[in-house]
Amino acid sequence: MLLALLALHVAVALAAPTVAGRAGRWVFAFCxxxxxxxxxxxxxxxxxxxxxxxxxxxxxxxxxxxxxxxLRVDGFxxxxxxxxxxxxxxxxxYSWSYFEPRPDLGRFAAALTGFAGAMLGVVVADNxxxxxVFWELTSITSYLLIGFEDDKEEARGAALQALLVTVxxxxxxxxxxxxxxxxxxxYSLSQVLAEPPTGTAVGIGLLLVLLGAFTKSAQVPxxxxxxxxxxxxxxxxxxLHSATMVxxxxxxxARLAPAFGAVVFWRPLVVGVGVATMLVGGWRALRxxxxxxxxxxxxxxxxxxxxxxxxxxxxxxxxxxxxxxxAHGAFKCALFLVVGIVDHEAGTRDLRRLSGLxxxxxxxxxxxxxxxxxxxxxxxxxxxxxxxxxxxxLLADAHQLGLAPLAGAVAGSxxxxxxxxxxxxxxxxxxxxxxxxxxxxxxxxxxAFLAPAVTLAAVTVVLGxxxxxxDGLSAAAATALQEHHxxxxxxxxxxxxxxxxxxxxxxxxxxxxxxxxxxxxxxxERVGGLPGAQEAYDxxxxxxxxxxxxxxxxxxxxxxxxxxxxILLTAAVLPGGAVLLGGSLASPPPLAESWAQVVVTVGILVxxxxxxxxxxxxxxVLMLGSVGYGVALLFxxxxxxxxxxxxxxIETLSVILFVLVLRHLPDRFSHHRWRLGQAxxxxxxxxxxxxxxxxxxxxxTARTRQPISRYFLENSLPEAGGHNVxxxxxxxxxxxxxxxxxxxxxxxxxxxxxxxxASRRGEPAGx
Amino acid sequence: xxxxxxxxVGVLFASGTYLLLQRTLTRIVIGVSLLSHGANVLLLLSGLxxxxxxxxxxxTTPVRAYTDPLPQALVLTAIVISFGMTAFLLSMAYRSWxxxxxxxxxxxxxxxxxxARGGGPA
Numbered sequence: 002m003l004l005a006l007l008a009l010h011v012a013v014a015l016a017a018p019t020v021a022g023r024a025g026r027w028v029f030a031f032c033x034x035x036x037x038x039x040x041x042x043x044x045x046x047x048x049x050x051x052x053x054x055x056x057x058x059x060x061x062x063x064x065x066x067x068x069x070x071x072l073r074v075d076g077f078x079x080x081x082x083x084x085x086x087x088x089x090x091x092x093x094x095y096s097w098s099y100f101e102p103r104p105d106l107g108r109f110a111a112a113l114t115g116f117a118g119a120m121l122g123v124v125v126a127d128n129x130x131x132x133x134v135f136w137e138l139t140s141i142t143s144y145l146l147i148g149f150e151d152d153k154e155e156a157r158g159a160a161l162q163a164l165l166v167t168v169x170x171x172x173x174x175x176x177x178x179x180x181x182x183x184x185x186x187x188y189s190l191s192q193v194l195a196e197p198p199t200g201t202a203v204g205i206g207l208l209l210v211l212l213g214a215f216t217k218s219a220q221v222p223x224x225x226x227x228x229x230x231x232x233x234x235x236x237x238x239x240x241l242h243s244a245t246m247v248x249x250x251x252x253x254x255a256r257l258a259p260a261f262g263a264v265v266f267w268r269p270l271v272v273g274v275g276v277a278t279m280l281v282g283g284w285r286a287l288r289x290x291x292x293x294x295x296x297x298x299x300x301x302x303x304x305x306x307x308x309x310x311x312x313x314x315x316x317x318x319x320x321x322x323x324x325x326x327x328a329h330g331a332f333k334c335a336l337f338l339v340v341g342i343v344d345h346e347a348g349t350r351d352l353r354r355l356s357g358l359x360x361x362x363x364x365x366x367x368x369x370x371x372x373x374x375x376x377x378x379x380x381x382x383x384x385x386x387x388x389x390x391x392x393x394x395l396l397a398d399a400h401q402l403g404l405a406p407l408a409g410a411v412a413g414s415x416x417x418x419x420x421x422x423x424x425x426x427x428x429x430x431x432x433x434x435x436x437x438x439x440x441x442x443x444x445x446x447x448x449a450f451l452a453p454a455v456t457l458a459a460v461t462v463v464l465g466x467x468x469x470x471x472d473g474l475s476a477a478a479a480t481a482l483q484e485h486h487x488x489x490x491x492x493x494x495x496x497x498x499x500x501x502x503x504x505x506x507x508x509x510x511x512x513x514x515x516x517x518x519x520x521x522x523x524x525x526e527r528v529g530g531l532p533g534a535q536e537a538y539d540x541x542x543x544x545x546x547x548x549x550x551x552x553x554x555x556x557x558x559x560x561x562x563x564x565x566x567x568i569l570l571t572a573a574v575l576p577g578g579a580v581l582l583g584g585s586l587a588s589p590p591p592l593a594e595s596w597a598q599v600v601v602t603v604g605i606l607v608x609x610x611x612x613x614x615x616x617x618x619x620x621x622v623l624m625l626g627s628v629g630y631g632v633a634l635l636f637x638x639x640x641x642x643x644x645x646x647x648x649x650x651i652e653t654l655s656v657i658l659f660v661l662v663l664r665h666l667p668d669r670f671s672h673h674r675w676r677l678g679q680a681x682x683x684x685x686x687x688x689x690x691x692x693x694x695x696x697x698x699x700x701x702t703a704r705t706r707q708p709i710s711r712y713f714l715e716n717s718l719p720e721a722g723g724h725n726v727x728x729x730x731x732x733x734x735x736x737x738x739x740x741x742x743x744x745x746x747x748x749x750x751x752x753x754x755x756x757x758x759a760s761r762r763g764e765p766a767g768x
Numbered sequence: 769x770x771x772x773x774x775x776x777v778g779v780l781f782a783s784g785t786y787l788l789l790q791r792t793l794t795r796i797v798i799g800v801s802l803l804s805h806g807a808n809v810l811l812l813l814s815g816l817x818x819x820x821x822x823x824x825x826x827x828t829t830p831v832r833a834y835t836d837p838l839p840q841a842l843v844l845t846a847i848v849i850s851f852g853m854t855a856f857l858l859s860m861a862y863r864s865w866x867x868x869x870x871x872x873x874x875x876x877x878x879x880x881x882x883x884a885r886g887g888g889p890a
Contacts, residue, residue: 554882558879558883559875559877559879561876565789566789569788592772593771594817598772599772605779609779609783610783612783625798628805635776635809636812638818639812639815640834640835641835641843644843644844647844647848648847651851655801658854658858665866666865670792682790685789686785686789690779691778693778693781694777701774704816708815708838710837727837730838735841738845742849749856750852
């Protein structure tokens, strides 16, 4: 059924452009069927999965290579499905209102459906390679979505940056998967996690996989693609930030952390990067004026928080991370939808220009307040529950993690409070900044436009006030990650605990941060930007471009002799080195089998060197003919009369052919002045010659089996009725080969005829 | 196995390679011919050495006395095909001469442009 659901996404995506041609905006209703079907299926199976019975499906793909598409849905996957497909349905509903009718909606809807399907694949894949394929599919579909407004250079650049960063990380991850999988002896994710392999190779593999997860989840220093991706239409931003794409890295780290958390570098690295990302993202969010960019940096910050919690790999932190994943999905998506509505109705997202929207857009404002409060971690919302759990978990695990992550989380939460206040105040309440121009007039959004955001805000409130409703799902998700741990029940009120005091501290410090925002902004001005990750990306891309141009310039220099020399030298040096290193000669062979052989050989050698030395065309061709006749004599001595006969005949024909052509050409070869070039040619030539000599010697003495020709010799007369075995081989035993040979000759003859005739017809007026 | 036949192979390949690396089309074609001679001798070497021509007359001669017929069949094919190729190359050289009055392989212009762009030595 899961496979069918994935196939449904593909089918719907393929049909979307056609449907959009007929139905216009209603294509989103059509495409929404795919995630809706997933939601229905998941609801039906939820009972069993929550009770701990994972759903598995296998499609044998290449049985000989032990490749199978294995899908597995446990509690954690179910939670991710709730995010991916549940939020997906809302996004499609929202897109229906968001877009004006336009001709390329079909393309957009198709990419969005494909994106939803790819993300679904990531969270249900059990085979590492299948996971990788879906992972890269999310990169490719997100590229199409971010670059949807493809007439804008900014959009194309941002799309490319997202693609390059995440695919580069994905490739590293693939190498990591191979290292880990080959050490574990299986590429099944669940089996690798059940018996985690150890060793240096596994360590390197984990680092590579983490590189993939960090780039995908926009962790410092790879975070700059995510704010850039804000050029995408708002439904894409909302989906990408809340439920898909960036959650993929967090998802993978969450899967791996319990099994590999004990690896020596894992916790310092993952938790360190996570906390750093949380702080950098929060700090940057505080200085944004574009509401969407502010939220984007907020996402970076929250992703860091989740990465730190889920990467810690301890039971309490994992549970907190799972709840945060759920809470963040709801409030971040709602906030993006709100920004989309504001942008749509007021025509700007600049918080210096926006003013008094709380009166013009009361429902939108209410949704923003609820979702924002959840983001800032205020009771009685789901975000508060998650943050309390996070403080609790980090406190409980302080003996393992130290107090630094806790301090980082509190500081990050203060920043989160600060930028949330900036968002709400700047977007809805602040008096207009006259320098930025007159405040725009806002229209009221339709009910359908508001519905998805309201739904998400309602989820945030209900699950916050009655956290028991999410208990089953989050507990099952945490248990799927941490088998032997009974997670605590979700509750709004934990009593007066240290975590509560930390929450109070967070709120107080957050309020202070907001109250002193003028001074904070001044400080940010003075400190300036952090060493820009964006700049690093630009430089890396520039450098790569220059490197490849330089390399191409050197390698592809246009000179045929150089190309040939490189190929020939490689052919001589690589196997030649192997012959020198590993080859051996059983016994030095005799000089020759007969004196006649020596005489003919000397003749060939002399004629061959003379062919090279001749400066006149005819002389060179005559010497070439002598070589041919010499080789024919060799054939006679070797006991091959057929060969000798053919060789004499063909050599004569060749010489005639050469003479026919050469009578048109100048008498002498043109003279070359560049002596070094000729010397280098000699070096290559002698190298090839020496290698061929050694190779012939070694290969000739390396025979270990009887030749198969005995069969031909014995059966030539009785089976084919021919005395001449060579002829029988050509026309009977290997008759098809001869047919091929004749075909080659026919093609060559056609080529010759057309070349000669064409030149007669197209003869220029010159000599 | 003898020393002289590998020597023939080596010298033919060396001379052929040297000519192949020239810019004059005629010399390149001659080089290809030398290379195919070398390849033919190399093929012949893969047999067991000199012997009676493989022409059987009932069961009077023991099978061992014959020279290996299979490489001969291969070489025969190779000779004919290399003749076809020589003819084709020669007509191309002829046509190139008719059209451009040049017997030289020039550098590819596009590649030279790339080379200059890449900042390599011109």
